Amino acid sequence: MIRSRGSVITTGLLVVVGVLFVAAACTSEPIAVDVPRDTGLPADTFLTSAFAEEFPIHFESYLGNMERGGEYASKLTVDVEPNLPMLWSNLAFSVSYNMPRGHTFALADVLATPRIGDASIGSCMTCKSTAVPALLAEFGDDYWSASFLGEIAPRTRELIEGGEMDELGEYGHAGVGCADCHDPQTMELRITRPSLTNALERQGVDLLEASRNDMRSYVCAQCHVEYYFYPETRKVTFPWDRGLRAEDMWEYKEEVARERGFEADWIHGISGAPMLKAQHPEYELWSYGAHGTAGVSCADCHMPYQRIDGRKVTTHVWGSPLETVEQSCRTCHADQSATDLTERVRGIQERHLSAMHEVQDLSVDAHYYINRMITAGADPAVIDEARELVRKGQWFWDIIAAENSDGFHNPHGAMDAMRMSSDASNAAIRIATAELVRLGVDLDELRDQIDRTKQEVYDEPDPLRKHELVTNDFFPFQG
Numbered sequence: 241m242i243r244s245r246g247s248v249i250t251t252g253l254l255v256v257v258g259v260l261f262v263a264a265a266c267t268s269e270p271i272a273v274d275v276p277r278d279t280g281l282p283a284d285t286f287l288t289s290a291f292a293e294e295f296p297i298h299f300e301s302y303l304g305n306m307e308r309g310g311e312y313a314s315k316l317t318v319d320v321e322p323n324l325p326m327l328w329s330n331l332a333f334s335v336s337y338n339m340p341r342g343h344t345f346a347l348a349d350v351l352a353t354p355r356i357g358d359a360s361i362g363s364c365m366t367c368k369s370t371a372v373p374a375l376l377a378e379f380g381d382d383y384w385s386a387s388f389l390g391e392i393a394p395r396t397r398e399l400i401e402g403g404e405m406d407e408l409g410e411y412g413h414a415g416v417g418c419a420d421c422h423d424p425q426t427m428e429l430r431i432t433r434p435s436l437t438n439a440l441e442r443q444g445v446d447l448l449e450a451s452r453n454d455m456r457s458y459v460c461a462q463c464h465v466e467y468y469f470y471p472e473t474r475k476v477t478f479p480w481d482r483g484l485r486a487e488d489m490w491e492y493k494e495e496v497a498r499e500r501g502f503e504a505d506w507i508h509g510i511s512g513a514p515m516l517k518a519q520h521p522e523y524e525l526w527s528y529g530a531h532g533t534a535g536v537s538c539a540d541c542h543m544p545y546q547r548i549d550g551r552k553v554t555t556h557v558w559g560s561p562l563e564t565v566e567q568s569c570r571t572c573h574a575d576q577s578a579t580d581l582t583e584r585v586r587g588i589q590e591r592h593l594s595a596m597h598e599v600q601d602l603s604v605d606a607h608y609y610i611n612r613m614i615t616a617g618a619d620p621a622v623i624d625e626a627r628e629l630v631r632k633g634q635w636f637w638d639i640i641a642a643e644n645s646d647g648f649h650n651p652h653g654a655m656d657a658m659r660m661s662s663d664a665s666n667a668a669i670r671i672a673t674a675e676l677v678r679l680g681v682d683l684d685e686l687r688d689q690i691d692r693t694k695q696e697v698y699d700e701p702d703p704l705r706k707h708e709l710v711t712n713d714f715f716p717f718q719g
């Protein structure tokens with residue numbers, strides 16, 4: 241299914257050549273910056289505005305995130321993600337799924353998204369606001385399962401009141417901010433989210449012994465990771481006990497999470513299959529990609545040094561490293577021009593996205609084949625068997641699609657996962673086909689109906705209405 245196998249191998253060869261140059265270029269240590277290490281701020285400081293006076297240069301850099309706002313851009317359009325309304329049928333994501341914006345908008349965005357409803361819980365706030373440790377201190381373990389709209393959002397608004405700054409808009413003073421990554425008194429990097437500490441502890445990693453270089457990625461791993469809500473407590477939990485690869489997390493979800501009572505994130509509207517939804521595993525994919533393995537941290541690329549007022553500081557604007565290739569990449573890859581490096585990234589991403597669209601398309605077909613099995617009165621045991629395979633096929637592309645680098649952080653790991661996806665979806669379609677043939681179902685008509693339904697979804701111009709068209713008279717809703 242995935243045609244770019246040949247080009248993956250070529251990239252592999254290029255890497256080996258690249259390392260020789262990298263090793264020579266990477267020996268110089270970054271220059272330390274002279275900043276106050278005894279801030280005089282109280283230990284429980286969490287509003288970002290409280291840091292402005294003491295750290296004017298970092299603050300100036302941080303304000304750059306406000307330029308990363310823009311309009312909400314939906315990903316559910318034909319050119320970006322044409323198949324998602326079908327693939328996420330009966331899940332709130334199929335109604336609204338937007339491109340990420342800057343860290344300063346995280347709180348504003350979670351307070352505004354239509355995906356939050358009466359059933360949403362405190363856990364949804366966990367990667368959106370510097371107020372979370374304060375909320376945890378106040379609510380204790382009830383924080384995770386507390387009502388988002390009824391308790392957590394109103395209390396957050398109270399806690400952050402009075403700390404506003406014009407430059408940061410209504411909620412920027414409590415979006416992702418200084419206190420999430422820094423001890424407010426010493427400015428040492430620190431971890432504030434217990435989900436990461438607990439996940440690492442279960443792997444025998446003691447954060448207190450983490451090196452400075454590890455911390456430059458761990459701070460990001462508080463949020464840029466896959467997670468699920470632990471049964472009953474609804475606590476944000478990272479599925480890492482079997483390892484960090486897509487297949488390790490799959491094993492965890494199937495064996496550990498299911499055993500503990502976590503069956504599914506939702507029931508699919510087309511196939512009725514019990515589905516899993518993946519979330520932004522940037523840290524996991526990075527960890528077994530070329531850079532993660534070589535110890536190149538998130539901050540190396542996403543927070544390179546920048547010069548402000550004649551001083552060299554760590555950039556505090558989080559966005560695309562391709563906007564800063566000189567500082568983000570050429571510090572190590574000095575043998576390649578900025579244009580060549582950018583083209584290599586774009587090449588990796590293009591191959592990645594075209595493979596992604598193919599495996600997603602196959603997943604869509606698998607869901608509709610199962611729907612036809614249901615309406616044709618197929619053997620329930622065979623339907624369940626096909627449903628398990630469609631669940632697996634979808635997991636292995638979704639965990640990769642949810643990763644925001646479009647394959648760059650780990651091109652090989654992503655291709656491997658997409659191969660597992662197409663294997664599982666093909667197996668589901670094979671099982672369904674055999675059963676439908678046995679039942680005398682017209683397969684040509686089925687193919688026609690699948691194509692017609694897809695086309696109607698593609699043609700609907702309003703991204704918010706597409707999900708209404710994914711089931712119809714021929715393919716009745718199964719959620």
Ligand code: HEC
Binds near residue numbers: 299416418427459553
């Ligand atoms: C998402 C995590 C994150 C957030 C949010 C964050 N920082 Fe940092 N900060 C870092 C990292 C990573 C470094 C590099 C530390 C190192 O290499 O030891 C850093 C370095 C620093 C330093 C040390 C000097 C330097 O330039 O390297 C200061 C001071 C600092 N940040 C201040 C701030 C302030 C003030 C805010 C809020 C306006 C903030 N940081 C928000 C992650 C963060």
Ligand code: HEC
Binds near residue numbers: 368542558
């Ligand atoms: C406390 C949680 C949290 C931490 C810690 C965190 N992030 Fe984020 N990050 C987010 C959220 C949430 C968004 C999406 C914001 C939105 O769209 O509203 C985001 C968005 C981003 C983006 C996309 C920005 C854009 O404009 O497209 C990048 C890049 C990013 N983060 C990198 C990092 C890096 C690198 C680190 C570590 C140094 C880090 N983040 C630490 C929560 C976090």
Ligand code: HEC
Binds near residue numbers: 523532538539561562
């Ligand atoms: C070797 C450099 C490098 C390292 C290391 C790295 N990234 Fe990236 N990251 C990139 C590039 C390149 C992109 C793609 C940017 C683009 O498409 O414009 C990207 C994209 C992203 C995005 C999506 C940005 C957006 O605007 O949508 C996020 C979020 C992100 N990285 C987070 C992380 C985190 C977290 C880590 C560490 C676990 C990390 N990255 C490690 C280079 C790096």
Ligand code: HEC
Binds near residue numbers: 263561573
């Ligand atoms: C701190 C050093 C460092 C930085 C910064 C860095 N790289 Fe690398 N990069 C490496 C090393 C080391 C390898 C080789 C790893 C290996 O093959 O074991 C590598 C490998 C690569 C590869 C081939 C591996 C693959 O994933 O296909 C590409 C492409 C690449 N880097 C691009 C970039 C880009 C683009 C940036 C900036 C966004 C960047 N690098 C930033 C050190 C770095």
